[in-house]
Amino acid sequence: MPEMPVEPTAGELGERRLGTIHAVAQSLAIGPMFSVALVLALVSNPDTGSSFNATLSVLVAGLGVLAIAYAIALFARRYAGAGAVYEYLTHGAHPAVGVFTAGVFFVGTLFLGGGGIYLGLGILTNGFWGTHITEDGTGPRWWIFALIFLVIVLVMNYIGIRLAIGAMLAFAAVSFTAMTILALAIIFQGGESGNTLQMFNPSTTSIGTVFSGVMLGILLFVGFEAAASIGEESHDPHRSIPRALIGTVAASAIFYVLMSYAISVGLGKAAVDQGAWLDPLALDNLATKYIGSWYATIIDAVVILDALALALAICVTLGRGYFALGRDGLLPSVFAKTSSRNTPWVGNLVVVVGCVGLIAISEWTSTMDKFVPIFGSNAFATFIVSATAGSFAIELVYLILCVAAIRLLLRDGAAWWQWIVILIAIATPILGFYGALDPAPHNGDNPNWLAFYWALAVVVLAALWYGLMQIWKPERIRNAAQHAAEHRGVAPLDESVDYKPLPE
Numbered sequence: 222m223p224e225m226p227v228e229p230t231a232g233e234l235g236e237r238r239l240g241t242i243h244a245v246a247q248s249l250a251i252g253p254m255f256s257v258a259l260v261l262a263l264v265s266n267p268d269t270g271s272s273f274n275a276t277l278s279v280l281v282a283g284l285g286v287l288a289i290a291y292a293i294a295l296f297a298r299r300y301a302g303a304g305a306v307y308e309y310l311t312h313g314a315h316p317a318v319g320v321f322t323a324g325v326f327f328v329g330t331l332f333l334g335g336g337g338i339y340l341g342l343g344i345l346t347n348g349f350w351g352t353h354i355t356e357d358g359t360g361p362r363w364w365i366f367a368l369i370f371l372v373i374v375l376v377m378n379y380i381g382i383r384l385a386i387g388a389m390l391a392f393a394a395v396s397f398t399a400m401t402i403l404a405l406a407i408i409f410q411g412g413e414s415g416n417t418l419q420m421f422n423p424s425t426t427s428i429g430t431v432f433s434g435v436m437l438g439i440l441l442f443v444g445f446e447a448a449a450s451i452g453e454e455s456h457d458p459h460r461s462i463p464r465a466l467i468g469t470v471a472a473s474a475i476f477y478v479l480m481s482y483a484i485s486v487g488l489g490k491a492a493v494d495q496g497a498w499l500d501p502l503a504l505d506n507l508a509t510k511y512i513g514s515w516y517a518t519i520i521d522a523v524v525i526l527d528a529l530a531l532a533l534a535i536c537v538t539l540g541r542g543y544f545a546l547g548r549d550g551l552l553p554s555v556f557a558k559t560s561s562r563n564t565p566w567v568g569n570l571v572v573v574v575g576c577v578g579l580i581a582i583s584e585w586t587s588t589m590d591k592f593v594p595i596f597g598s599n600a601f602a603t604f605i606v607s608a609t610a611g612s613f614a615i616e617l618v619y620l621i622l623c624v625a626a627i628r629l630l631l632r633d634g635a636a637w638w639q640w641i642v643i644l645i646a647i648a649t650p651i652l653g654f655y656g657a658l659d660p661a662p663h664n665g666d667n668p669n670w671l672a673f674y675w676a677l678a679v680v681v682l683a684a685l686w687y688g689l690m691q692i693w694k695p696e697r698i699r700n701a702a703q704h705a706a707e708h709r710g711v712a713p714l715d716e717s718v719d720y721k722p723l724p725e
Contacts (some may be wrong), residue, residue, distance in 0.1 A: 244455060244465030246389040247538075248448035252338075252531035253473050254396040256441045257480050258504055258524040259341065264434045264441075264481070265498040269660045271434025273490045275498075276420040276481035278434025279441065283474025285649035286442040289619050290470040292626040292646040293446055294463035299629075301452030301459065302702060304545030305538070306618055309449070311702040314625040320551060320690065320701050322621050324683025327542045329614020332607045332675065334444065334535025336575025340583065340604040342528045343367030349521050363600055364580045371576050374532045378540060378569050381562045382454060385533045392530040396523040397476070403504075403520060404483035406511045412486030420485050436656015439649060441477055443612045444531070445470050446619075450538040487511065501597075536572050543568035550697045551690060579607055592668050602668065609657070609672035614679045616650040623647045 265275040293309070302308030306326045311319025343363040350360035377385045408416060423431045448465040452458040487507045488497050497503065504524075505517040544565035547556025560566045582588055583603040592602035623646040630639055657669045665671045691698055 241461040241464050242390070244448040244451060244458075244461045245469055246386045246393065246530075247451055247534050248445050248465045248469035249389060249393050249473075249530065249534065252444070252527050253393075253441075253476055254400055254524050254527035255341065255531055257400060257477070258345075260441055261477065261481065261484070262498045262503065264437045265485075265493055266437075267494055267496050269433060270437055271430050272426050273420050273485060273493050274423060274426045274431045275434055275438075275493070276478055276485055277423060278431050279438045279477045279481045280421075280474070281431070281435045282438030282441065282649075283470070283477060285435070285645060285652070286439060286445070287467065287470050287474065288642045288646035289623060289649055290445060290466045291642050292623045293449070293619075294466050295626050295629050296622065297449055297452070297462040297466060298459050301449075301455070301462070302545060304542050304702065305449035305452060306446065306622065307542065307545055308452075308702045309622065310625055313629060314621075316698050316701045317687070317691075318621065318625065320698055321683055321687045322618055323542070323546060323551075324686050325614050325680055326618045327539060327546070328679045328682060329611045329618070329676065330535060330539055330542075331571060331575040331611070332679070333611025333615065334531060335539050335572040336577075336579040337604055337607040337611060338528060338532045338535060339367040339371050339572075339576040340579055340600055340607070342370045342525065342532060344598075344600055344604065345521070345525050345528060346370075349525060353518050353521065364584060367576060367580060370529060370532060371573065373529070374536050374572070375569055377533060378536045379560055379562070379564055379566050381564060382451065382537065385537060386451075389530040389533050392526040396527040396530075399519055399523040400476075400480060403508055403512065403516065404479050407483040407487040407507060410511055412483075413489030413492070414486075416486055417490075419490070420482065432652070433656055433659075436652045436654075436659075438477075439616070439653040439656070440609075440612050442470060442473065443615050444535070445473070446615075447534050447538045450541045453541075536569055539571050540565040540568035543571055545702070549701055549703065550694065551701065579603055591666065595668070606668050606672045606675065609669055610675035610679070613654070613657070613673055613676035616653050617676070617680070620647065620650040623650070 261275075261279070264270045264278055265272060271278040296309035296313050300308050300312050304323060307319055307323035309319070310322050340363075343366040346366040347360060347363035350366075351357070354360065377388060419425050445466060448469070449462050452462055455461050484498060484503070484507065485493055487510070488503070492498075500506070504520055508514075508517040508520045543552060543556045544559070544567075546552040547554055547558075547568070556565075556567050558565070558567045583599045589599045589602035589606065592606070593599060596602040596605055623643060626643055626646070630643060658673060660667065660669070663670060665674065687698075
C-alpha cells in the first residue's frame, strides 16, 4: 500500500502577487555595494589576489557565475517553492539530494547572512557613528547597532514580504546611484595617471595571478540565488525567477567591473600594487579626492543601506526555507507557523541564533584573537570567517546544482552550447574553493581554512540531520517537497514537463 504524503500544516504564505521586479530585489542579496566596500579589495590583494588585474578577474568571475545562474535557472523554469534549492533538487535530482543539500544551504546561509551580515552592519555603523556623528571615534558598541538592525529586519519581515522587498529596492536604487556617480567622477577625471586598459591585459601580472583573483571574485556574487525563495508567492515564477537570476548576475557583473576599473585608475597602478586598495578607507579617500569629503559620508551611508537590504533578503530566504522544511515534517512543525500577514515568523527568528551566536564568539571567546593583527578586531575577524564559511557552504550547493543540471539537459535534449555553459558552471565553484584554500598556511592559522572547517562542520551537521530523518521518518524523505508538487504544479520526478528552454 503506497505511503500517504505528509499533510501540510496550517501555515500559509501570501498570495501569488510578486513579479520579476520583486525577484530582482530579492536576488540583490549579493549586496553589491557592501561587497565593493568589504570584499572587492580582496581580489586586488597583491599577495593572494590579482593586483592591478583585479578588473579582469572580476569580469571572468562574473562570466563563470553567470553560467551558474543559467544552471539554476534550468531548475527555476520547472520548479517553484519556498525552499528553493530544496525543491529544485528534491524534484530535479532525488529527495535524498534535496534534503541533504537543504541542510547545507540553510545552515550555510545562516553563517553568511543570518548572522554574519549583522556583524558587518554593526561594524560599519559603529565606524560611521564615530567618524561622522561624534567625530571623535566614540559611540555605542558595535554589537548594539547589530542588535538594532536585527530588530528592524525582523519587524519588516513580520509586517510583510512586499514591505521588505520594497525597502530592498529603494536601498539598492539609492546605493547604485551613489556608487555609479563616484565611479564616473573618477573615470571622467582620468584617475591618478589617466584612463588605461592595462588592467584587462593578463601580461600586466600573469595568467596564474589573474585566476587567483577570479577565484576570490566568485565570492562577490554568492547569494544571487535568493530570488528563488519567493517562488510560491510569485504569480509567474517560472519566468520571473530565471529572469531575475540571470539578469541580476549580469547587471552586478557589469557594476563590479565598472567599480573595479574606477578604483584601479583612481588609486593608480603603483598604489594598487602596493596594497592601497586594502585600506578600509580606500573608498572614502577616493570620494574625498574626486568629489569631496561630503561625498565620502554619502558613500559610507549607502554601504550601510545596501548591507541592510542584504540582511532583509537573507531573512526572507531563511524564513521561507525553514518554513518549507517545517511544513514537510523535516523540522518541528513550529517552523511552519505563519503570522496573520502570512509571513513565516518562526523561520525568520532563526537569524537571531546566527546573530547572537556570532556576537558571543566575537565578544566572549578568544577564537579570533590570532586574526586581530590581520583584521584589526575580533568583530571583523569573526565577520570575515563566518561570511567565508557561509560562502564555502553555498558554493558547494552551487556545485551540486550544476552537476544535477546535467540530468535536466539529458532529459530535454540540450543544445551543444548548453553543455559548455554547464561545464563552466561546474568549474566555477571548484576554482572558488581552490583560490580560497591554496594560500598557505593550510591549517586553522589561516582564516580561510578556519572558515573551511566551519563549513565542513555544516556539511557534517546536514549529513547527521539527513541520517536521523532517514532512520526515524524515512517517509518524510520520500515525500519531501510534496506541497510544491501538489499545490504549485510541479511535475513528479520521473515525468516530463511542458518546458521551453531559455533563449540563446
